[in-house]
Amino acid sequence: MEKTINIFKELTTLDSTSGFENEVANYLISNLSPYADEIKRDNLGGVYAIRKSKNVNAKTVMIAAHMDEVGFIITKIMPNGFLKFEPLGGFRDDVLLAQKITVTTIEGKKFVGVIPSIAKHFTDGNSKNIKISDMSIDVGASSEEEVRSWGINEGDYATPKTEFEKLGEHRLMSKAFDNRYGCAIITELFEELKNEELDCNLVVCATVQEEVGLRGAEIAANLINPDLCLVVDCSPANDIDGGSKSNGRLGDGFLVRLIDRTMVLRANLREEIISIAKENNIKYQYFTSPGGTDAGAIHKAGIGIPTAVIGICGRYIHTHNSIIDLRDYLSAKDIIKNILRKVDNNFINNIRL
Numbered sequence: 001m002e003k004t005i006n007i008f009k010e011l012t013t014l015d016s017t018s019g020f021e022n023e024v025a026n027y028l029i030s031n032l033s034p035y036a037d038e039i040k041r042d043n044l045g046g047v048y049a050i051r052k053s054k055n056v057n058a059k060t061v062m063i064a065a066h067m068d069e070v071g072f073i074i075t076k077i078m079p080n081g082f083l084k085f086e087p088l089g090g091f092r093d094d095v096l097l098a099q100k101i102t103v104t105t106i107e108g109k110k111f112v113g114v115i116p117s118i119a120k121h122f123t124d125g126n127s128k129n130i131k132i133s134d135m136s137i138d139v140g141a142s143s144e145e146e147v148r149s150w151g152i153n154e155g156d157y158a159t160p161k162t163e164f165e166k167l168g169e170h171r172l173m174s175k176a177f178d179n180r181y182g183c184a185i186i187t188e189l190f191e192e193l194k195n196e197e198l199d200c201n202l203v204v205c206a207t208v209q210e211e212v213g214l215r216g217a218e219i220a221a222n223l224i225n226p227d228l229c230l231v232v233d234c235s236p237a238n239d240i241d242g243g244s245k246s247n248g249r250l251g252d253g254f255l256v257r258l259i260d261r262t263m264v265l266r267a268n269l270r271e272e273i274i275s276i277a278k279e280n281n282i283k284y285q286y287f288t289s290p291g292g293t294d295a296g297a298i299h300k301a302g303i304g305i306p307t308a309v310i311g312i313c314g315r316y317i318h319t320h321n322s323i324i325d326l327r328d329y330l331s332a333k334d335i336i337k338n339i340l341r342k343v344d345n346n347f348i349n350n351i352r353l
């Protein structure tokens with residue numbers, strides 16, 4: 001478990017937002033390469049690690065994780081040295097005030113800053129309705145000139161800055177579990193399956209620009225054209241009130257995502273996943289969401305690609321401090337391994353019906 005926790009620490013500490021996925025891409029390339037027959041890139045930065053089956057007629061399974069986290073792009077440097085920005089992905093306005101930010105320049109230099117919050121002394125109580133468009137980042141400079149002398153310019157990117165923490169026995173807290181969860185699981189699966197003779201070709205793929213609209217996923221689907229795709233992503237837990245009707249509860253297993261804004265899980269694939277979970281005593285929970293994942297773009301590519309999301313839920317995603325449960329992560333890893341061991345021509349024919 002120490003190894004898994006360390007992978008999460010390394011991955012959530014990297015800064016990669018939509019359109020700026022290089023840090024995570026480089027991490028994945030160096031960790032996947034030792035076990036890959038081939039590493040591919042697409043022209044927008046997506047990463048693919050491919051392992052071929054000995055069966056020459058093997059079907060291809062793609063496991064897709066997006067690399068980008070929600071972040072910001074710097075749009076303007078103010079005369080007083082503050083940085084204006086646009087969000088990359090969805091933040092609630094009220095989670096950003098007084099939070100630490102890392103600004104990364106094109107040369108990879110890092111600067112720490114904070115999103116200013118006006119002191120209570122100067123407001124008539126609690127400040128209401130401060131919009132992201134009115135916010136800025138204070139990096140400690142006194143002027144535009146000073147900011148530029150450090151090498152910070154318009155078009156550079158910024159990401160939440162947080163400490164990685166282990167909470168209790170089973171839980172981790174950090175930024176960006178959405179979707180370093182997916183990046184961690186493809187890293188571990190690819191290594192852990194290195195000595196298994198699978199009857200399918202395995203492609204683990206890391207996509208770009210999910211948080212701004214599933215943009216890299218479409219490219220991935222067209223490039224690999226798999227017979228089955230499993231998307232690995234982290235979705236919002238809704239279990240804070242402790243109610244038993246909560247949709248997505250930490251510790252209740254991996255998510256069987258029945259429906260969201262972008263895809264309906266087809267019944268034949270759902271039944272395969274559930275029966276494999278039951279056979280192997282793997283904990284799962286049903287999940288629905290008003291959001292979407294890369295699966296939304298992938299299942300519509302080509303002549304249609306059978307696709308399921310194997311997710312976990314995380315509390316407080318799209319903020320500086322999200323929490324996941326390692327037991328859910330292990331359930332997700334377990335179900336994917338067992339699905340991969342079962343995929344052959346028959347399996348693929350069944351889920352196409």
Ligand SMILES: [Zn+2]
Nearest residue numbers: 178179233234
């Ligand atoms: Zn995500």
